[in-house]
Amino acid sequence: MDIVKFKKMPVMGILRGTPIDLIEPLVETVISAGLTTIEIAMNTKDADKVIRKAVKAARGRLMIGAGTVLDLELLKRSLDSGATFIVTPVLIDEVMDYCEKNVIPVFPGALTPTEIYRAWSAGATMVKVFPAGFFGPSYFNELKGPFNNIGLMACGGVTAGNVKSYFAGGASAVAFGSSIFKKDWLDKKYLRKIARSVRKLVTEAAKR
DSSP states (O other), X not given: OOXXXXXXXXXXXXXXXXXXXXXXXXXXXXXXXXXXXEEEETTSTTHHHXXXXXXXXXXXXXXXXXXXXXXXXXXXXXXXXXXXXXXXXSOOHHXXXXXXXXXXXXXXXXXXXXXXXXHHHTTOSSEEETTGGGTOHHHHHHHTTTOTTSOEXXXXXXXXXXXXXXXXXXOSEEEEOTTTSOHHHHHTTOHHHXXXXXHHHHHHHTTO
């Protein structure tokens, strides 16, 4: 993962449960919409194969990582599949240690000030604040008081309508998943709807 590139367009798409036969067209869809980074959750069916197929389809045009990485086994499977960054739902010491020693970008999940500080101290590239939607952009403004040097990524409840507010509140990045990658849209292959929604969010994020 190119962190400098990510910080220029700090928007991460999250794919969970995506059918493998939809990955190639979906990759083309999000790239055309301006997205540069996606996370594929490891509790997706055949996640290893999905990541490999996404990496092949992207041909270097998209930064692809693995999410819901809960232990070293999943971490190593993720990396073997081609993931270039790791996302976890909570702070997992063994995953953090491995990523730090091997210089792998890692985004651990946290919510409270104590959890956020622990995650950052453990070597987080950014701390994924989840579920951000239950607290809103104002929570980030409060967090940045004592934690002005900690990179925070808002995850959960991020939309085109509020993404600028999250950045204004102090978020360094945002992540979105089912708000755009809706199961119904994926099942019906509504790729144009997905593309329009991604493009709108990315466009609003660029105005930060």
